[in-house]
Amino acid sequence: MTVTAQPKASHFINGSYIEDKAGTPIPVIYPATGAQIATVHAATPAIIEQALQGARAAQAAWAKCSGTERGRVLRRAADIIRAHNRQMSELETLDTGKPLQETLVADASSAADALEYFGGLAGSLTGDHIPLGQDWAYTIREPLGVCVGIGAWNYPTQIACWKAAPALACGNSMVFKPSETTPLCALRVAEILIEAGAPAGLFNVVQGAGDVGAQLVTDPRVAKVSLTGSVPTGRKVYAAAAAEMKHVTMELGGKSPLIVFEDADLEDAIGGAILGNFYSSGQVCSNGTRVFVHKRLKEAFLGRLAERLKDVRIGDPLDETTNFGPMTSAAQLDIVKGYIATGQREGARLVAGGRYPEGPGFWIEPTVFADVTDDMTIAREEIFGAVMCVLDFEEEDDVIARANATQYGLSAGVFTRDLSRAHRVIARLEAGTCFINSYNDAPVEMPFGGVKMSGVGRENATAAIQHYSQLKSVYVRMGRVEAPF
Numbered sequence: 001m002t003v004t005a006q007p008k009a010s011h012f013i014n015g016s017y018i019e020d021k022a023g024t025p026i027p028v029i030y031p032a033t034g035a036q037i038a039t040v041h042a043a044t045p046a047i048i049e050q051a052l053q054g055a056r057a058a059q060a061a062w063a064k065c066s067g068t069e070r071g072r073v074l075r076r077a078a079d080i081i082r083a084h085n086r087q088m089s090e091l092e093t094l095d096t097g098k099p100l101q102e103t104l105v106a107d108a109s110s111a112a113d114a115l116e117y118f119g120g121l122a123g124s125l126t127g128d129h130i131p132l133g134q135d136w137a138y139t140i141r142e143p144l145g146v147c148v149g150i151g152a153w154n155y156p157t158q159i160a161c162w163k164a165a166p167a168l169a170c171g172n173s174m175v176f177k178p179s180e181t182t183p184l185c186a187l188r189v190a191e192i193l194i195e196a197g198a199p200a201g202l203f204n205v206v207q208g209a210g211d212v213g214a215q216l217v218t219d220p221r222v223a224k225v226s227l228t229g230s231v232p233t234g235r236k237v238y239a240a241a242a243a244e245m246k247h248v249t250m251e252l253g254g255k256s257p258l259i260v261f262e263d264a265d266l267e268d269a270i271g272g273a274i275l276g277n278f279y280s281s282g283q284v285c286s287n288g289t290r291v292f293v294h295k296r297l298k299e300a301f302l303g304r305l306a307e308r309l310k311d312v313r314i315g316d317p318l319d320e321t322t323n324f325g326p327m328t329s330a331a332q333l334d335i336v337k338g339y340i341a342t343g344q345r346e347g348a349r350l351v352a353g354g355r356y357p358e359g360p361g362f363w364i365e366p367t368v369f370a371d372v373t374d375d376m377t378i379a380r381e382e383i384f385g386a387v388m389c390v391l392d393f394e395e396e397d398d399v400i401a402r403a404n405a406t407q408y409g410l411s412a413g414v415f416t417r418d419l420s421r422a423h424r425v426i427a428r429l430e431a432g433t434c435f436i437n438s439y440n441d442a443p444v445e446m447p448f449g450g451v452k453m454s455g456v457g458r459e460n461a462t463a464a465i466q467h468y469s470q471l472k473s474v475y476v477r478m479g480r481v482e483a484p485f
Contacts (some may be wrong), residue, residue, distance in 0.1 A: 003094060005095075006038040007040065010023070010040035010042075011047055011187075012190035012191065012204060013050050013204045014050065014058075014201045018047065019041065020041060021041050022044050023042040025041055026040045026180050026207060027039055027328075030094055031097025031326040031328050031361060032137075032326050037456070038184065040184075042207055043177075043207055045215070048212065054359060055146045056146050058173045059146055059202070061199060062173060062199060063143050063172075066123070067122040068122065070119075071120060071122030071123050071201065072197070073119070073168075073193070073196050074115045074119030074165060074196070075191060076197060077115045077119075077195075079112075081109075081111055081192060082108075082109070085106065085109060088157060089107060091316060092107045092108065092157050093317050095156055095183075095185050096153065096155075097281075097317055097326045097327070098280055098281070098317060099324065100318050100320050101322060101323055102323075102325075107155060108158075110157075110158045110162075111160065112161075113443070118168075119165070122364050125141050125170060127139035135476060135478050138474050141465075142472055143171030143469060143470075144247055144469065145173075145223035146172070146175065146221055146222050146224075147173065147174045147222070147224040147468065148177070148213075148222050148224070148226070149175070149177070150228070151177065151182075152228040152468055153179035154328065155183040157188075159228050162444075162460060163176065164193075164203055168222075169465070175204045176204065176205050177191070177205075179206060190203050190204065190205045198427070210233070214236075218457065220244065222246060224246060224249075224468065225246055226248070227248075227249070227250055227251065227252075228285075229251075229253075230252065230253050231382075236455075247454065247460065247467065247468075247470075248456065249455075250456045251448070251450070251455050251457075252285070252450065253285055253384070253454060254410030255290060256286060256408065256412055257288060257292065257402075257403035258276050258413040258415070259412075260291045260297060261294055264437075265437070266300060267304070268421030268437060269415040270304055272438060272439035273288065273388060274290035276289070276440055277291070277387070277388040278312075278366045279440065281325050281327055281328075281364070281385065281386050282383070283384055284384065285384075285410060286411040288412070288440075289388060289389055290379055291390045292399050292402070293390055295393070298392055302368070302390065305352070307427075309366055309368075314363065326363045326364075327363070327364060329362060333385075336383060339381070340354055340387060342378060343372075343377070343378040344384065346378070347371070348369040349371040349471070351390075353367030353386070366388075367385070368387075369390065370390045371390075372390060373391070403429055408454045409431070409452035410432060411433045412430075412434045413436070413439045414426055414429075414437075415436075419436075422436045431451065433448050433449065442460070444460045445461055446460060446461055447459070447463040448460045448461075
């Protein structure tokens with residue numbers, strides 16, 4: 001079967017698709033087969049200029065709308081996405097290779113949740129009245145202006161809306177650059193926003209690699225940069241934005257700990273470990289890839305995990321019975337292969353997977369290493385693939401210290417029936433997004449983000465509003481002004 005997904009044009013600017021074939025061609029590869037299904041072109045300086053001009057003009061008018069008016073547009077966009085969930089889920093599957101079984105419930109629907117949530121919040125974004133005796137003060141919550149969103153390739157639809165929804169709710173406009181690996185889904189989001197009544201230029205999509213992102217980040221018209229990506233990329237973008245005092249949100253990588261105590265429910269703990277390592281073929285920044293299992297439970301954990309991995313169904317991602325898809329790109333597959341070889345070379349015990357299904361596409365089996373030690377490469381570096389590292393522990397204080405011994409701090413999880421211990425341990429773990437007897441839940445109502453090298457700022461929930469708006473304080477004197485002369 002020949003699969004195609006060619007968009008109408010490479011970019012979406014000022015309410016319509018725009019093409020400029022002078023830009024570098026970017027092949028769009030379907031990860032399940034390795035076949036090229038589309039081509040887009042990187043944004044030229046002329047395209048970038050159009051996008052920024054359009055965003056600046058649209059933002060000025062959009063900011064004058066009431067929050068309720070802005071929210072109405074966002075909520076309509078959420079309704080349209082839900083009405084076209086299957087179409088958008090299929091596009092996400094073509095873009096990323098994730099199984100349709102997954103994208104139907106986790107990708108476009110999450111994007112719609114963000115638009116609905118922030119659409120509902122938009123009308124409530126007010127300032128405060130501050131009584132000061134006879135005098136008083138008040139605050140005004142103002143938009144920042146033109147925002148730039150830079151997306152990652154693992155959740156292209158979701159990330160576009162996680163950034164756009166709070167930005168637009170606050171009265172900003174956005175120029176969004178998706179990952180060059182997954183350029184298709186954000187174009188559809190832009191189209192839907194126009195259909196929902198957003199003004200032309202409010203949400204623009206331009207394609208390209210790091211050089212296009214750099215031009216956007218450093219443009220003086222841009223007030224805010226929100227990036228989802230790796231720590232090395234985050235360092236560069238953060239530095240460039242800081243040079244001009246731009247607002248930033250950095251949602252970066254992780255090497256998160258998942259701690260399974262001896263009293264944990266075995267099935268739930270294994271379910272959490274599967275969600276925290278093999279969902280989206282392991283390509284999730286918050287994944288709990290260092291699974292610390294108490295020695296008393298270790299062999300039972302590994303044995304039952306091996307049994308449950310027999311239910312993995314690798315196959316055509318567009319077949320809804322498939323529950324495990326390919327890596328998103330050949331380059332990422334090569335990175336994961338390198339880590340698996342390193343794990344074996346450094347002495348970790350391969351207990352499941354580690355093989356690569358024959359045929360076209362970028363496939364790997366879910367892989368589990370046991371007897372992993374803290375100093376091994378696979379326990380220290382983010383793999384971003386379907387590789388679980390199981391480590392032993394006995395004492396609570398020891399496992400907390402080891403869990404925190406990393407430059408990252410995105411997520412952490414604890415499985416135990418002892419809720420006092422659960423809250424005690426979570427309080428000591430150095431991570432921004434944590435889970436008790438669960439893993440990788442990401443409702444829009446809950447803030448998401450990390451500490452240490454895993455980033456700054458928060459996405460989702462009311463916390464995101466703080467990162468897409470600024471306060472103006474106004475002091476009002478009701479009496480006469482007294483001065484020394």
